[in-house]
Amino acid sequence: MNEAIRPGSDHPLQAQEGPELSVIVPTFNERDNVTVLYRRLEATLVNVAWEVVFVDDNSPDGTWDVVRALAQRDSRVRCVRRIGRRGLSGACIEGILASSAPYVAVIDADLQHDETQLPKMLLLLASDQAELVVGSRYIEGYKSEGFNKQRAGASALATEVARKMLRVEIADPMSGFFMMRRDRFEQLAPKLSVHGFKILLDVVATAHGSLRAVEIPYTFGARQHGESKLDSMVALDFLGLVLAKLTNDIVSLRFILFAMVGGIGLVVHLTTLFIGLQLFKAPFAEAQAAGAIVAMTSNFILNNFLTYRDQRLKGFALVRGLIAFYIVCSVGLLANVGVAFSVYDQEPIWWLAGMAGALMGVVWNYAMSGLFVWRKK
Numbered sequence: 001m002n003e004a005i006r007p008g009s010d011h012p013l014q015a016q017e018g019p020e021l022s023v024i025v026p027t028f029n030e031r032d033n034v035t036v037l038y039r040r041l042e043a044t045l046v047n048v049a050w051e052v053v054f055v056d057d058n059s060p061d062g063t064w065d066v067v068r069a070l071a072q073r074d075s076r077v078r079c080v081r082r083i084g085r086r087g088l089s090g091a092c093i094e095g096i097l098a099s100s101a102p103y104v105a106v107i108d109a110d111l112q113h114d115e116t117q118l119p120k121m122l123l124l125l126a127s128d129q130a131e132l133v134v135g136s137r138y139i140e141g142y143k144s145e146g147f148n149k150q151r152a153g154a155s156a157l158a159t160e161v162a163r164k165m166l167r168v169e170i171a172d173p174m175s176g177f178f179m180m181r182r183d184r185f186e187q188l189a190p191k192l193s194v195h196g197f198k199i200l201l202d203v204v205a206t207a208h209g210s211l212r213a214v215e216i217p218y219t220f221g222a223r224q225h226g227e228s229k230l231d232s233m234v235a236l237d238f239l240g241l242v243l244a245k246l247t248n249d250i251v252s253l254r255f256i257l258f259a260m261v262g263g264i265g266l267v268v269h270l271t272t273l274f275i276g277l278q279l280f281k282a283p284f285a286e287a288q289a290a291g292a293i294v295a296m297t298s299n300f301i302l303n304n305f306l307t308y309r310d311q312r313l314k315g316f317a318l319v320r321g322l323i324a325f326y327i328v329c330s331v332g333l334l335a336n337v338g339v340a341f342s343v344y345d346q347e348p349i350w351w352l353a354g355m356a357g358a359l360m361g362v363v364w365n366y367a368m369s370g371l372f373v374w375r376k377k
Contacts, residue, residue, distance in 0.1 A: 019051040019076070021122055022099030022182070023107060026091035027056045030109040031063045037107075038070055038077060040115050048122065051076045054109070055095040057086040086310040088176075089202060090194035096185055105179035106199065113177040114218035121179040121216065130214040131184050134170055134200065135177035141217030158238055166205045166245050170213050173201040177218065184211065193253040195310065196241050205245040257307040258366045261299055266358050269295035273354045284350070288340050288357060292333050295358065299365075300325045300373075308374040321373050328368035335360045 023041060027034065034054060041052055056064040058081060067079040080098055082091065096104045103125050107113045113135060121133040136142065138159070159174050166173075178200050184207075191206045192199070204211065240256040247256075269291040276287030300322050304313055313321040340357025344350065 017049060019049045019101040020103060020126075021045065021048055021050045021118070021179075022096070022101035022104045023050060023052040023118070024092055024095035024099065024104055025052060025054045025107055025109050026088050026095065027054050027059060027063045027067075027109045028086070029059045029061045029063060030056075031059065031061045031066045033109045033111055034063060034066050035070065037109055037111060037115070038074075040111075041118075044115050044118055048119065049101075051078060051099070051101065053078045053080060053095045053099055055080045055082065055091040055098075057091060058083045084311065085194075087195055088197040089192070089199040090310070092199045093189060093192055093194055096182065097189060099182060102182055103179060104182045104185060106176065108176055112221045114221070117177075117216060117218045118179070124214050124216075125179060125181060130212050132180040132203075132211045132213040133178060134172060134175050134213060134215045135218040136170070136172040136175060136215035137220065138171040139215050139217050143217075143219040162201055162205075162242060165242055166201075167209075168201070168204050169209060170204060171215055173204050174198055175200055180211070191249055193241065193244065195253050195257075196238070198238060198241060202241060202245075206249075254307060255366055258303060258369075259362065261302045261307055262362050262365075264302060265295040265299040266355065268298045269358050270351055270354050273350060277350060284344055284353075285337060285341050288337050288354060289333070291354065292336050292358070296326060296329050296333070297322070303369070304374075308369075311374045313374070324373045325369065328372050329361060329365050331361075331364060333361065335364075 025034070025037065038052065041050065054063075054067040054077070056067065056079065058064070064079055064081040067077065071077040071079055078098075080094060082094065092106050096106075103122055105118055105121065107115060107118075117135060121135075124130045124133050137144070137155070155174055159172060162168055162173050176199075180203070185203070188203055188206045192202050196202070204213070240253050240260065243256050244251065244253045251259075272291035272294045273287050276282040276290050277284065280287075282290070304318070304321065336357040338357075339360050340353045343356045344353035347353070
C-alpha cells in the first residue's frame with residue numbers, strides 16, 4: 001500500500017534557492033518590446049539570481065501571449081494578466097506583491113529605462129546603503145535620448161509641486177525607474193493607491209521620510225515600439241494623488257477625482273440653471289431639475305473618461321451605465337431639488353440654492369456608482 005508523504009518522512013522537499021531580485025514590468029501593448037527587454041535583463045544580470053514579472057493589462061496586441069511563450073522557455077519569466085482593470089500604479093503593486101525576491105525593481109517595457117544600472121542599484125540595497133534606489137533625471141550624470149521638451153517641462157513642474165506640497169526630499173519623485181526592499185514596500189502597500197501612474201511618488205509620500213533613499217543617474221532612451229501608459233488626463237490624476245496625500249489618505253484618490261469631476265458638474269449645473277431662469281424664464285424647480293440632469297450626464301461622461309478609466313464602459317455598456325447612473329443618482333436628485341427649492345424659498349439667491357442642492361448627492365452618487373455603474377466584474 002502506498003503511503004502519503006508526510007512532514008518528517010523520508011521524502012523531504014528539495015530546497016531551491018530563490019531569486020535575489022524581482023524585476024516588475026507593467027505592460028500595455030508592448031509585444032514588440034518584451035522579448036528585447038528580457039534579453040537585455042539576461043545579459044545584464046548574469047551574476048544575479050533574478051526573475052521578471054510582466055504585469056499586463058490585457059493588451060489587445062497580445063503582449064501577455066508573448067510573455068507566456070517566454071515563460072515556457074525560462075522559468076524566471078512570469079506573467080500576471082489583469083482583466084477588467086488598468087493603471088500603472090495598480091500593476092506595479094500587484095507585481096511587487098506577487099514577487100518572491102527580497103529586492104524589487106520597477107522598470108518600463110518601452111526600453112527607455114537603463115537596465116544596465118540594475119546591478120549597481122542592487123548593490124546599494126544589498127550592502128544596506130539604502131532602502132530605496134531611484135534612477136533620477138535631476139542629478140549630475142543623467143542623459144536623455146528620448147524625452148521631448150514638452151514632456152520634460154511638465155515632469156519638472158509636477159516634480160516641483162510634489163516636492164513642495166508633499167515635502168518629498170528626493171530630486172525625482174516622478175521617476176518610473178527604481179528599486180527597493182520588498183519588505184519595506186509591503187509595509188507601505190496597504191496605504192498606496194492602486195489608481196494613477198506615479199507609484200514612486202505615492203511610495204515616498206506615504207513613507208513620510210522614513211525610507212533611506214539614494215539617487216543615481218541613468219540614460220533615458222528613445223521609445224522603440226508600443227504606446228505610452230500615460231494619457232491626456234494624467235495631470236488631473238497627479239493632482240488627485242497630491243490632494244489625497246495632503247489629506248493623509250483620509251479620502252481615496254478615486255473619490256477625489258470623483259469630487260473634482262463633481263466640481264466641474266457644479267459649474268455645468270449652475271450654468272444650466274442660469275440659462276433656464278434668465279433665458280427661458282422657467283420656474284425655479286424645473287430649471288433646477290434640468291440643471292441636475294445635464295450635470296449628471298456630464299459627470300457620467302467625465303467619470304467614465306477619468307475617474308473610472310481602468311473600468312471604462314464602451315459600446316452598449318456605456319448606454320446601460322448611463323441609465324444606471326441616472327437611477328442611482330435619482331435619490332440624490334430628489335434631495336437636490338428639494339433642498340435647493342427650500343433654500344431658494346427662504347433666500348432667493350439662485351446660485352446659493354443651486355449649490356446647496358448640488359452638494360447633497362455627492363457622497364451618495366460616489367458610493368452607488370462604485371456598486372452599480374462601474375462595478376468590477
